[in-house]
Amino acid sequence: MPTVTGLVERRGRAKVFVDGEFWAVLDAAVAFDLGLAEGVELSDEGLREARVAGERPLAMTRALNVLGYRARAEGELRTRLERAGYADATVGAVLERLRELGYLDDGEFARNAAHEKSRKYGPRRILVDLKKSGVDEEVAREAVEEEFSGDDEIEAASAAAQRRYNTGERSDALARRVYGFLARRGYSAGVCAEVARRYREGGDGE
Structure with a gap:
């Protein structure tokens, strides 16, 4: 023994x-x-x-x-x-x-993290971050969907871009920077393209 x-x-x-x-x-x-x-x-x-x-x-x-x-x-x-x-x-x-x-609750953790990050990042980036933190994918996805369910993702992305590029400038170069900035923060390609277009041409959400 x-x-x-x-x-x-x-x-x-x-x-x-x-x-x-x-x-x-x-x-x-x-x-x-x-x-x-x-x-x-x-x-x-x-x-x-x-x-x-x-x-x-x-x-x-x-x-x-x-x-x-x-x-x-x-x-x-x-x-x-x-x-x-x-x-x-x-x-x-x-x-x-x-x-x-009550010290561990992945659902609550994911909801709180998604809410905190939503001002700065898009849903895809937040989903990746939650999974990196060890949250189950389904729990993470539910939290992200809940956080963005009542929001217009384009307007959220536009607000994030305005906080970074509030210059009034409109140009192809700035549009490309805005697209890259939003893509890195996890917004979808369609949303990035629409907000970038506004920085190229002007339009709603300026």
């Missing part, structure tokens, strides 16, 4: 070695409560359970610290915890608890 061959405690954490190799970093108090000590033998199942129990307080603290800076999508937070070295079962348990507590 796997055997604990070392346990080094420091600042409330216990670095545990099993069969001569580093195994995991656990909350020191939990490790003590579990009776982990050099020479203790545990089954594979016992090791898995001990790891989740010992990692969970540390992973929860890390997750709350990350969420303290700004809201995160569940996928992004999962990636952060996995990169920190926590076991899949530990990460799953922490995310489940955060959902129960």
Whole structure:
């Protein structure tokens, strides 16, 4: 059976070695409560359970610290915890608890992000950004569609262009710059072309 061959405690954490190799970093108090000590033998199942129990307080603290800076999508937070070295079962348990507590809600996250970004970016760009943040595509698409459902995309794009190019100039060169500016912000080709035309010829929405 796997055997604990070392346990080094420091600042409330216990670095545990099993069969001569580093195994995991656990909350020191939990490790003590579990009776982990050099020479203790545990089954594979016992090791898995001990790891989740010992990692969970540390992973929860890390997750709350990350969420303290700004809201995160569940996928992004999962990636952060996995990169920190926590076991899949530990990460799953922490995310489940955060959902129960109301700290994780991808639907709300996506709606808030779409609303914040809608003043600067178009729907396609916002959809890409949400998916990069780890939001499920269907959830992201619903949030974007909801945000833009009552808006005229052309007018939103025109307003964005006016904030950037409020010069009164009309020229082919400016129209090309406007088209590129809006395209980079995720507006559709048709919308970019229509707003660019206004900067070339003048017209409604000047």
